[in-house]
Amino acid sequence: MNRTRIGFIGAGGIAQRHLGVLEQFDDVDLVAFADVDFDRALAAAARFGARAFGSHDELLSDESLDAVYICIPPFAHGAAERAVIAKGLPFFVEKPISLDLKFAEELAAKIDAAGLITGVGYHWRYLDTVEEARRQLEQRPAQLVSGYWLDQTPPPQWWWHQDQSGGQMVEQTTHIIDLARYLVGDVTQVFAMAGHRDRADFPGLDVATVSTASLRFASGAIGNIGSTCLLNWGHRVGLHLFAEGLALELTDHDIMIDVGAGRPVRHAEGDPVWREDRDFIDAVRGAPSCIRCSYAEALKTHRIALAINQSAQTGQPIDLAAR
Ligand SMILES: NC(=O)c1ccc[n+]([C@@H]2O[C@H](COP(=O)([O-])OP(=O)(O)OC[C@H]3O[C@@H](n4cnc5c(N)ncnc54)[C@H](O)[C@@H]3O)[C@@H](O)[C@H]2O)c1
Incomplete structure (x- = not known):
């Protein structure tokens, strides 16, 4: 061979x-x-x-x-x-x-x-749980999206600096933005805010320590994605999706599908990498x-992450459909 x-x-x-x-x-x-x-x-x-x-x-x-x-x-x-x-x-x-x-x-x-x-x-696109979510959403498209990357601060020094990592939305939460695109479709508008808190344990860290973005999708769905690196543990990393009579919660290791009969959780199988x-x-x-x-597909996600940064910086909503 x-x-x-x-x-x-x-x-x-x-x-x-x-x-x-x-x-x-x-x-x-x-x-x-x-x-x-x-x-x-x-x-x-x-x-x-x-x-x-x-x-x-x-x-x-x-x-x-x-x-x-x-x-x-x-x-x-x-x-x-x-x-x-x-x-x-x-x-x-x-x-x-x-x-x-x-x-x-x-x-x-x-x-x-x-x-x-x-x-x-x-x-994340390779999680079997994400395939299951896609099947569910084919019948009942998501109308509301809530994404999270609420985590600790990664140790590499480059991560701490905006000009080296791009900040949390670009470096980490981009997985959630990509997942939202994969499950809900193109994003047409973002409006974001970010805040920063100096912390004695992280000298020189200049990335936003909290950030939030509202998103509008071409399908008419709307959503919000929040990030923080202020925690000392991984608190919540995932995407919640809501449709007619359906609530879905995805993390990188499980899925919860709520149709009004409890909150059953299934673990992901296999290794997406x-x-x-x-x-x-x-x-x-x-x-x-x-x-x-x-690469072309990743570029579409990356445009959204960078637009989130731009919106947070300028205080203006960014129209992606016009780009
Ligand atoms: N897909 C995922 O879930 C996932 C997880 C972790 C990291 N990442 C991404 O992978 C990238 C690297 O992260 P990491 O955790 O491996 O960082 P790291 O700092 O552990 O490793 C990066 C390596 O690249 C080397 N390097 C830097 N510039 C170079 C260059 N021009 N030529 C050759 N080598 C160079 C560094 O010396 C270092 O050894 C980041 O963009 C990060 O977002 C993705």
Whole structure:
């Protein structure tokens, strides 16, 4: 069997998650790792008998690859994607795809022109519970949406800074925004507010510590999504949807469907990241693509997250239908 040769750009936290999946695939070879923190590239390379590089340029010029995983922080996107696209390589990139909308739009156009296979890490789309929610909502479309990312502050220093992470709505709550799009459809208008509180335990943290956004959907549905990083634990991360005679609550590990006969909860089965990686590898290997979130699709979600930031900053509602 010919094996698919994968290189990684960025070998931090989320890269390890994908590696734990990809190493289970007997049709994949993990052959090269590039990280600006060379020790991280070395550690990952040692684990898989692969080669380590200090930059994406070295990795791309030295290795013959079939596809690349790009697992770098939000602020770092740009040169790596351009170089991967210039090589004509399919790539999987972690969300959020960039902090710079113009750059993401430029890339989407290049990807489209080159016909490249892409995948983006909105893995909630792969939850079997989300499939069940979609089936329920086909008959009774959601009219009201309440989304939450009420959590602790992630440790990476880049996360604390607006110009590096984009803030919580862009970096974390984007999963919930994407899920709302996946289940309810396009968003046409956002109106957001954000607040910040200095905290002694997080010196220099300048992202909003609370934020909220009202959304209007093309379907006529309306919703609100709230985020905070003020807690010391993960309190609530999920999406609630309401339709005629139906209340649904989704987290990344269960679903509750209330039709007026109690609140039955079902746990999600299987690993959505495994399914996400499998679909990407299968498409790279020539199977008809079942990828649920391409770069172009992720861009639609990302526009909403950035519009939420813009609205919070300007105090104005942002009309997305007009863009
Ligand atoms: N899909 C998910 O559920 C999920 C979960 C966690 C993180 N993420 C996303 O993954 C991205 C990375 O997060 P993380 O937790 O792995 O961060 P991390 O800080 O643990 O790792 C990022 C790695 O990228 C390296 N890096 C930075 N710039 C680079 C560059 N130009 N070239 C090569 N390497 C570079 C860093 O040295 C670091 O090793 C973020 O955008 C985050 O939102 C997604």
